[in-house]
Amino acid sequence: MSDPIININNLCFHWNLQQQPVLNIKQLLIEPGQRLFIEGPSGSGKTSLLNLIGAVTVPTSGSITILGQDISRLKSSARDSFRADHIGFIFQQFNLVPYLSMVENVTLPCHFSVSRKSKAGDLREQALRLLTHLGLDNPDLHKKPVTELSVGQQQRVAAARAVIGKPEIIIADEPTSALDTDTREAFIKLLFEECSESSSTLIFVSHERSLGRLFDRHIHLPDINQANATAQAGQ
Amino acid sequence: MYLLTLASKSLANRKFTAILTIAAIALSVALLLAVERVRNDAKLSFTNTISGTDLIVGARSGSIQLLLYSVFRIGSPTNNISWESYEDIVSNPLVKWAIPISLGDSHRGFRVMGTNTDYFEHYRYAREKPLGFQSGQAFDDLYDAVIGAEVAQALGYQIGSKIVVAHGAGDVSFIDHGDKPFTVVGILERTATPVDRTVHVSLEAIEAIHIDWQSGAQIPGLKIDAETARKMNLSPKLITGFMLGLKSRISTFKLQREINEYKEEPLLAIIPGVALQELWNLMSVAERALLIISAFVIAIGLVGMLAMILSSLNERRREMAILRSAGARPSHIVGLLTSEAILLAVLGVVSGIVLFYLLLFISGPLIEDRYGLVFSVKMLSGYELTLLGIVILSAILMGLIPAYRAYRNSLNDGISIKL
Numbered sequence: 001m002s003d004p005i006i007n008i009n010n011l012c013f014h015w016n017l018q019q020q021p022v023l024n025i026k027q028l029l030i031e032p033g034q035r036l037f038i039e040g041p042s043g044s045g046k047t048s049l050l051n052l053i054g055a056v057t058v059p060t061s062g063s064i065t066i067l068g069q070d071i072s073r074l075k076s077s078a079r080d081s082f083r084a085d086h087i088g089f090i091f092q093q094f095n096l097v098p099y100l101s102m103v104e105n106v107t108l109p110c111h112f113s114v115s116r117k118s119k120a121g122d123l124r125e126q127a128l129r130l131l132t133h134l135g136l137d138n139p140d141l142h143k144k145p146v147t148e149l150s151v152g153q154q155q156r157v158a159a160a161r162a163v164i165g166k167p168e169i170i171i172a173d174e175p176t177s178a179l180d181t182d183t184r185e186a187f188i189k190l191l192f193e194e195c196s197e198s199s200s201t202l203i204f205v206s207h208e209r210s211l212g213r214l215f216d217r218h219i220h221l222p223d224i225n226q227a228n229a230t231a232q233a234g235q
Numbered sequence: 236m237y238l239l240t241l242a243s244k245s246l247a248n249r250k251f252t253a254i255l256t257i258a259a260i261a262l263s264v265a266l267l268l269a270v271e272r273v274r275n276d277a278k279l280s281f282t283n284t285i286s287g288t289d290l291i292v293g294a295r296s297g298s299i300q301l302l303l304y305s306v307f308r309i310g311s312p313t314n315n316i317s318w319e320s321y322e323d324i325v326s327n328p329l330v331k332w333a334i335p336i337s338l339g340d341s342h343r344g345f346r347v348m349g350t351n352t353d354y355f356e357h358y359r360y361a362r363e364k365p366l367g368f369q370s371g372q373a374f375d376d377l378y379d380a381v382i383g384a385e386v387a388q389a390l391g392y393q394i395g396s397k398i399v400v401a402h403g404a405g406d407v408s409f410i411d412h413g414d415k416p417f418t419v420v421g422i423l424e425r426t427a428t429p430v431d432r433t434v435h436v437s438l439e440a441i442e443a444i445h446i447d448w449q450s451g452a453q454i455p456g457l458k459i460d461a462e463t464a465r466k467m468n469l470s471p472k473l474i475t476g477f478m479l480g481l482k483s484r485i486s487t488f489k490l491q492r493e494i495n496e497y498k499e500e501p502l503l504a505i506i507p508g509v510a511l512q513e514l515w516n517l518m519s520v521a522e523r524a525l526l527i528i529s530a531f532v533i534a535i536g537l538v539g540m541l542a543m544i545l546s547s548l549n550e551r552r553r554e555m556a557i558l559r560s561a562g563a564r565p566s567h568i569v570g571l572l573t574s575e576a577i578l579l580a581v582l583g584v585v586s587g588i589v590l591f592y593l594l595l596f597i598s599g600p601l602i603e604d605r606y607g608l609v610f611s612v613k614m615l616s617g618y619e620l621t622l623l624g625i626v627i628l629s630a631i632l633m634g635l636i637p638a639y640r641a642y643r644n645s646l647n648d649g650i651s652i653k654l
């Protein structure tokens with residue numbers, strides 16, 4: 001077993017110190033290249049966990065080490081560049097910058113990260129290659145404003161943007177919940193291919209438990225999160 | 236650089252409001268430049284009109300009024316002065332030369348001025364420049380006329396053209412001196428002063444065309460034709476005023492006082508430079524008011540820009556979050572919004588300059604025609620460029636306000652996108 005790419009230890013996270021912690025995780029290790037599925041009921045802290053893994057927020061206590069870097073030790077500007085270099089995001093819906101073309105949306109992260117830019121090579125060529133992979137090679141589609149794309153098409157553009165420049169970690173927060181069942185699985189398969197190609201680790205959150213079977217590993221968040229348990233115990 | 240590209244695409248996406256904002260800034264900048272140019276060029280134009288004349292004398296009224304009608308052909312004299320007073324004062328040993336003038340008639344919107352040939356010899360404009368003839372020479376015969384360059388150009392006159400003088404100074408006059416036509420014998424070189432728009436005839440000619448007139452109307456039944464008039468006594472009895480050149484500048488004040496205390500008739504003598512200064516003082520209030528107003532108009536334009544960017548911020552929170560998730564730092568968000576302000580301001584200022592020059596090209600000749608003020612189509616002066624620099628700088632400073640707001644928002648929102 002190789003070294004974990006993400007290492008969470010005795011992590012506790014509060015949104016508000018007056019309230020109960022949202023997350024309390026003894027340990028979570030994620031291996032490089034793994035496709036991890038996290039599900040749990042609404043409000044169980046999935047997005048909060050992704051914020052920590054994405055170096056958007058820092059834990060209240062405990063540690064989270066990503067790519068050997070202890071995130072809580074980094075200043076917010078350092079976390080910003082860390083995130084820009086190493087993490088690609090896909091969100092539930094409306095992922096695209098409305099005034100940029102499809103290709104420009106895909107190449108966007110490369111303008112904020114030198115390392116992703118150098119890994120991508122020729123930006124336009126790379127973007128077109130990714131889009132073709134994701135079935136968005138129709139030139140008519142490229143001329144359209146991105147706001148006129150279907151939700152499924154928009155999510156595929158977002159996926160291309162997440163993987164361009166081969167970031168080590170792809171974080172997807174319910175990227176399929178606006179898609180119908182057939183499109184959903186097709187989208188996940190495409191996402192897998194892109195992640196393998198860029199050898200990225202995929203962390204995929206959904207409350208659709210049935211999607212879990214497609215992944216290498218499946219976590220039911222309440223199983224590893226003691227926050228609710230302690231909260232209930234305290235009551 | 237990439238932020239500028241992003242900013243321009245983002246603005247292009249909001250074309251309509253962006254164009255309105257740019258238009259508001261452009262209009263205010265054009266106004267500012269126009270006010271500035273009018274201020275400077277009017278002064279220059281006025282200052283260049285007369286030079287070398289030590290005193291201007293007319294019937295007693297306001298000194299600015301006298302200056303305006305005698306030199307700039309603006310407004311009309313209230314009273315005339317007698318020829319005897321003229322001869323009396325001119326005989327003073329301090330006087331080197333004198334130019335009598337008689338105003339009150341016009342030719343197709345151009346003022347007609349009665350004078351004598353001393354005018355062509357002694358009148359000076361700009362920096363002591365004498366009048367020169369483009370073609371022909373000074374008037375000699377009773378019905379000869381010398382026209383300014385603008386008159387010749389506007390009406391297509393050449394040496395030999397016949398012109399009819401109308402009574403009164405208006406553009407359209409229904410009573411004219413059609414029975415006594417004049418012949419153009421000389422065309423003056425262009426001076427960029429009101430001389431260009433003046434028709435010059437002899438004082439005797441002014442007498443001749445009014446010989447059968449009395450107090451502004453033709454005497455009924457009395458009709459004296461041009462040839463008969465020649466034989467009558469045409470020595471001038473009344474003139475509007477005169478200009479004096481003195482043997483020595485030092486005696487200017489002395490003679491001025493003597494004229495102002497002249498017993499036979501109430502007269503007023505003014506020193507052109509002093510009267511011009513009075514005119515500036517009078518105008519400086521209006522000038523300053525104009526400048527303040529244009530500064531406010533600029534401020535309004537910039538506040539419009541501020542409002543436009545600020546009001547877009549809320550609907551753009553998602554866009555900012557997307558940019559953040561794609562790796563943009565809060566400083567990039569600040570840069571993006573500041574770039575938008577800079578782009579709007581620069582585009583506004585540039586279109587303002589274009590608009591200003593268009594205005595100058597279109598209305599410059601009209602203003603010159605009507606008011607004799609010459610606006611040069613020259614490059615922007617250092618001062619004007621400084622003003623524009625201040626406009627852009629203020630725009631950037633104002634752009635920091637929405638930039639800061641967006642910065643706060645993006646720190647709060649992080650990369651999470653809420654609907």
Ligand SMILES: Nc1ncnc2c1ncn2[C@@H]1O[C@H](COP(=O)(O)OP(=O)(O)OP(=O)(O)O)[C@@H](O)[C@H]1O
Pocket residue numbers: 015016022040041042043044045046047048049207
């Ligand atoms: N920005 C925030 N500030 C304060 N509290 C928050 C914030 N975001 C989430 N929370 C709280 O943290 C808890 C966990 O929320 P989180 O968004 O992580 O849940 P989730 O599992 O992603 O739910 P869902 O499936 O609905 O997206 C909730 O109780 C929520 O109220």
Ligand SMILES: [Mg+2]
Pocket residue numbers: 046047048173
């Ligand atoms: Mg969530």
